[in-house]
Amino acid sequence: MRKNLLFAVAAICAALAMVSCKKDDSNTTTGGNGGNEGEGGLTIPLPEALTNGKDYYIITLGAEEYEMLEDEGKIKMDLQPYTIDVNGETKDGIGLYVWEGTYVGGTPSGLNSCGFGEGWVSFVVGTVNWTGGAYNLTTEGLADRKDLDLIKDLATGEYYLHLAYKTNQEDVAQLITLNWAEGNASDKSSYAFAIGEGSIVQSDSAGQPVATLNAITPLDGEFNVGEWEEYEVKVSDMNMKWDVTPTSANFFQFSTSPATQGTTLDLDAVFFYQKN
Numbered sequence: 715m716r717k718n719l720l721f722a723v724a725a726i727c728a729a730l731a732m733v734s735c736k737k738d739d740s741n742t743t744t745g746g747n748g749g750n751e752g753e754g755g756l757t758i759p760l761p762e763a764l765t766n767g768k769d770y771y772i773i774t775l776g777a778e779e780y781e782m783l784e785d786e787g788k789i790k791m792d793l794q795p796y797t798i799d800v801n802g803e804t805k806d807g808i809g810l811y812v813w814e815g816t817y818v819g820g821t822p823s824g825l826n827s828c829g830f831g832e833g834w835v836s837f838v839v840g841t842v843n844w845t846g847g848a849y850n851l852t853t854e855g856l857a858d859r860k861d862l863d864l865i866k867d868l869a870t871g872e873y874y875l876h877l878a879y880k881t882n883q884e885d886v887a888q889l890i891t892l893n894w895a896e897g898n899a900s901d902k903s904s905y906a907f908a909i910g911e912g913s914i915v916q917s918d919s920a921g922q923p924v925a926t927l928n929a930i931t932p933l934d935g936e937f938n939v940g941e942w943e944e945y946e947v948k949v950s951d952m953n954m955k956w957d958v959t960p961t962s963a964n965f966f967q968f969s970t971s972p973a974t975q976g977t978t979l980d981l982d983a984v985f986f987y988q989k990n
Contacts, residue, residue, distance in 0.1 A: 759829075760779075760828055760829070761827070761828055763874075763946070764782070766989060767788070767988060768788050768990060769790045769867075769871065769873070769987060770783055770789050770985050770986070770987045771868070771873075771985055771986035771987070772792050772793060773794065773966050773986075774834070774835055775794075775982075775983055775984070775985060776826050776828060776832040776834070776983075777832060778830045779830065791861060791864045793808060793966075794808065795808050795809055795810045796808055798854060798855070798858050805852065807851075807852060807854055807855035807858050808849060808855050809850045810847070810849055811847060812837065812846065813845070813847065815841065815842045816840060816842045816844065816845040816846055816847070817838065817839060817840055817845055817979070818837070818838050818840050819836070819837065819838070820838045820980065822836045826983075827942040827944065827982040828983060834980055834982035835979075835982065835984075836978070837978070837980075838976060838979075839973045839975055839977040839978075842973070843971065843973055844969070844971035844973055845969060845971070845973040845979070846967070846968070847967070848965075848967035849964070849965055850962070850963070850964050850965070851960070851963055852962055855962070856961065856962055859960075865894070865960055866956055866957045868949055868954070869954070869955070869957040872948075872950065873948075873949040873950075873986050873987065874946045874947065874986065874989065875892070875947045875949060875952075875985075875986055876944065876945070876984070876985055876986075876987060877890070877944070877981060877983065877985075878942050878943065878944050878945075878981070878984075879942070879943055879945065879980065880941060880942050880943065880978070880982075881910060881940075881978050881979060881980065882939065882976075883939065883974060883976075883978070884911060885911050886911060886974070887909070887910045887913055887927070887928075887929045887970065888914070888969075888979065889906055889914050889969050890907055890908070890909060890968055891904055891906040891967040891969070892904060892905045892952065892965065892966060892967075893963045893964050893965055893967060894958065894961075894963055894965060895955065895958055895961050901955055903953070903958075904954075905952035905954055906925075906927060907927060907930055907947060908929040908930065909929055909930060909932075909945050910929050911937050912929060913926050913927060913929065914926070914929075914970060914971070915971070917971075930945060930947070932944055933946060942980075942982070966984065968981070
């Protein structure tokens with residue numbers, strides 16, 4: 715599949731407005747069974763994945779939650795999008811890309827999945843009847859990062875992938891694919907699962923069907939349209955080759971087909987972590 719840079723920067727600016735309603739420090743939890751002050755002054759319990767974990771690899775997370783984990787020394791690796799200077803030119807170290815014409819930027823409103831008034835990754839399906847996007851570790855990122863060997867620890871510990879997802883559309887399954895290693899490399903590995911409702915056909919790089927995946931059950935046991943739903947997958951069940959040499963890859967990918975115009979895709983609190 716082609717990786718176009720149509721939203722490489724615009725999507726991050728529009729969909730990751732992480733401090734749209736930043737709270738005072740006095741309202742910030744530091745873990746345990748704490749909560750945060752949401753709309754109307756109500757205390758909203760933080761997800762257990764943030765209060766009962768360690769060794770976090772962050773793909774996307776709100777600024778308040780990130781600061782909380784950072785203050786507690788729990789962040790092992792930051793995999794969020796960032797840019798670097800390469801001979802005077804700005805390049806992506808890690809980029810958030812969507813395939814051309816498949817998504818337009820959404821407009822986050824309300825509370826994120828952790829109960830904070832911050833932004834999150836938000837897209838809306840455009841006019842193409844399939845969609846796709848990914849967090850990509852670029853070749854420039856490979857040259858820039860000195861900590862990429864930490865990825866290999868995902869193959870040894872009891873890690874989980876956590877994510878929160880919301881959509882406005884019934885009976886839509888979203889395909890999540892993890893990739894490590896590049897192209898047709900002999901040590902490339904991938905793992906796919908579906909979230910949302912119903913099922914989705916997984917295809918290979920040539921567009922040929924590989925498998926039909928049924929949406930897994932969210933942590934609260936039931937999927938509800940228009941509400942944040944948390945999912946977790948045990949990393950050891952994925953059979954991924956995280957212990958190979960790091961390489962450029964779409965390491966966290968999302969896609970769906972067919973896709974109805976106007977369908978929203980909201981993602982938040984995407985990270986690997988170990989439970990205490």
